[in-house]
Amino acid sequence: MVAKKRAPRRRARRSFNISAIEAGTALSLAQSTGFADSFQQALSGDLAGAVNNMSSTILSNKSKIIGTIGAAAVARMATKGFGSLQVAKLGPVKVKL
Numbered sequence: 398m399v400a401k402k403r404a405p406r407r408r409a410r411r412s413f414n415i416s417a418i419e420a421g422t423a424l425s426l427a428q429s430t431g432f433a434d435s436f437q438q439a440l441s442g443d444l445a446g447a448v449n450n451m452s453s454t455i456l457s458n459k460s461k462i463i464g465t466i467g468a469a470a471v472a473r474m475a476t477k478g479f480g481s482l483q484v485a486k487l488g489p490v491k492v493k494l
Contacts, residue, residue: 418476422469422485426492429458429465466492 427433431454439447455462469484469492485492 418469418472419483419486422465422492423490425465426462426485429462430455 431451435447435451435454438450466484473484483491483493
């Protein structure tokens with residue numbers, strides 16, 4: 398009788414890649430939109446206040462937000478081109494051109 402051969406074990410990858418342009422853009426947009434404060438307000442139960450807070454912050458920082466997206470688009474063109482039109486990604490939120 399021959400011993401059964403064990404199936405090779407798959408090991409989890411110990412490293413992962415993250416795009417510096419996408420991560421930096423997403424963090425800058427999160428800061429410019431007041432995401433952290435609005436999220437904290439929403440967690441405390443004030444959803445309407447959170448949405449109003451975020452919308453007023455976005456309206457007051459819209460030139461900074463547009464500049465951030467424009468700089469990310471230029472950096473994306475310089476490094477990879479427009480193969481994928483995604484400029485930023487933070488969790489389920491994606492910014493595409």
